[in-house]
Amino acid sequence: MPAHGLTPILLCLLHVSIILSPATSHPHLSECRLIQRTALCNDAKLSYVPSGLPRNIEELQLNYNHIQTLQGDSLFRYPSLTSLSLACNSLEKLESNTFQDLSLLKSLNLANNNLHIGYPETSQALKKLPGLKVLDLSENKLDDEMAATLLQNLTSLEYLNLSGNLLQRLDETSFRDLNKLKDLNLQRNIIFEIDDAFGSNPNLQRLNLAYNDLPCLTDFHMTQLVVLNASHNFIDWFISRQDLNDTFQIETLDLSDNKLLFFPFLPSHSHLRNLYLSHNSLRFYENLADNAKFPNSTTTVEFYNLRRYAGNVTVDLWDDGLHGDVSSLEILDLRGNQVEYFPHGFIQKMPVLSRLRMCDNCLESLNLTSEQFSGSLYELDISNNRLNQVVADEGTLTVLGNLTYFNLSLNDLEWLPSRLFASLTSLRSVDLSYNNIDICLSEEAEISTDPVSDCVDWRNVVSLWQLYLKGCNLKLIPSSAFAGLSLTHLELSDNPGLVLQSIQCLSRTLQHLGLGNTHIQDFDFSHFKHLKFLNISKNSLAHLSHSLLNLDLKVLDLRDNRLSTIPPGLANALAPNLQIVFLTGNPFNCCQTEWFRTFESNTIKMVGLSDIECEDPFEMQKLQHLELSVCFNEGGESIFWYILLFVSICLSFFGISVVALLTFKPKMLKQSIKKRCLKSTSY
DSSP, X not given: OOGGGOOHHHHHHSOOOOOOOOOSSOTTGGGOEEETTEEEOTTSOOSSOOSOSOTTOOEEEOTTSOOOEEOTTSXXXXXXXXXXXXXXSOOOEEOTTXXXXXXXXOEEEOOSSOTTSSHHHHHHHHTTOTTOOEEEOOSSOOOHHHHHHHTTTOTTOOEEEOTTSOOOEEXXXXXXXXXXXXXXXXXXXXXXXXXXXXXXXXXXXXXXXXXXXXXXXXXXXXXXXXXXXXXXXXXXXXXXXXXXXXXXXXXXXXXXXXXXXXXXXXXXXXXXXXXXXXXSOOXXXXXXXXXXXXXXXXXXXXXXXXXXXXXXXXXXXXXXXXGOOOTTOOEEEOTTSOOOOOOTTTGGGOTTOOEEEOOSSOOOEEEHHHHTOOTTOOEEEOOSSOOOEEEOOHHHHHHTTTOOEEEOOSXXXXXXXXXXXXXXXXXXXXXXTTSXXXXXXXXXXXXXXXXXXXXXXXXXXXXXXXXXXXXXXXXXXXXXXXXXXXXXXXXXXXXXXXXXXXXXXXXXXXXXXXOTTSOOOOOXXXXXXXXXXXXOOSSOOSSOOGGGGGOOOSEEEOOSSOOSOOXXXXXXXXXXXXXXXXXXTOOEETTOOHHHHHHHHTXXXXXXXXXXXXXXXSOEEEGGGOOOTTBOTTXXXXXXXXXXXXXXXXXXXXXXXXXXXXXXOHHHHHHHHHHHHOOOOOO
């Protein structure tokens, strides 16, 4: 989208800082800044258009001011204007002759105003702009009729932004005069029906319908459209015209975050490259065609009222033709659906597929051999499914020579093909987290001839940079486990009781190390000079290793340990380079907080700062609002202990006095007791 398509929300949040320029020759320039032929008068509390600007300015920005009405004579002094921006002004109307002499104006931004109030007169003003190409009317509380009125006769318009209004129903009159329109933004309205609304826009290439209330998109026949974003609606069917022999120009189709139950019925001929279907309820139903397994199931669905069709249409739910032309598809995003399997030959129809995102589905097996993935495959994400097996032969793995990112985390894998990763020569990142896959001992890997294995020999995956093995129930990392590798990221967190024999072979390259919740205590980090991220959270650490002094860490995670303080020397060594630190869940001592002041003075971001607590002798306190009234500033020891010592001495002295009194003068004590406690009676 061009720069002038900046959404009004961004436009109104990003306030421009105005540098006041002295001007002796132009008395009204104190509110504006001039850059060549551009006048920046943003956020200047103006209620009018400045009159003292140079006559030859070509761009005028008046955003974030208080202009309610644009007077008819306010712009006649600037006939060279090609761009005018009045966003965020509470603007109610433009007088009909406002643009009388502005024949060169190409771009007009009226976003985030109140044009619903005076839209009839504003419409008359816009009609006097024969060359207008860019118009932003977003966030103006416009309904269907108001928008149609404002857009009358704007035959030169190429870009139109109507996002954030109150449009509900579009028909053939909505954009009737916009026959040169190329880019239309209708997101964040309440559109629930589109009735042949774009028949008069043969040049429309980009259409944004996101965040509306559309229930379906049927009879899709916009062959010229290149990008269609219909995400975040309530679409349960997408059906394109199957009887058209024309090739659709569509390259990107975004139907994510809808209610799709079926794979969309795509055009029979297209150039579709990017298909986004994440977060629907989509699945495949090919197995329902097996009458032996499902004797009572229906195999067809009938569609009614498809307008352009002569009659009702009955189709086979698993007809391969319904998938349409996916031969150009490069990205297929099916995250967050209910896919249990791929129909036979489905993946094979995508010979140039480079990215397949399948996380958060219901796949139970992955057969790389039978699916015949493209040799162009670059990214494969099958995380968070129900995988219990992966099947692949040597020939298949050779074809997948371009696979770089492979995510199998959060599955039920216990066995893998023995040379699965070693045969993928371009592999850079592997995530096996939360599976029961171990690391092979070197002796086991050398003598094993089994086609499948419950462990992986990582020594042979020489191209690997990033390895994630969180929560794999690992107990031992053999000393030679990563020999010959150049890992930059190694994640071993959530493997409680893990024994790290040695990973010093990674000291030259390792930048990210995760050892959270491994119960690790004494580990020498001094060799890892290039380490930037370190996670040692949830390890019950009472003290930090002095080997951290030698590191130039950017991010350090110390959450949920038993730290009472961070030694001042260590804090001073970490502070110059440290950018982010996680500290919550530690019982810090309120009287040993020099480290906290060191981190504060170095503007280090302490994540969850309001939740970091410390203990003083009386209660838990928020470290952010700590008062050191009970502590000595210098020594860091609590004055409470001195008070306690003084009270103890006093009590001891009193006790000694009582004992001495009882020992040396018992008679005096008896007489005192008699005098005070014994009284005479009447008997």
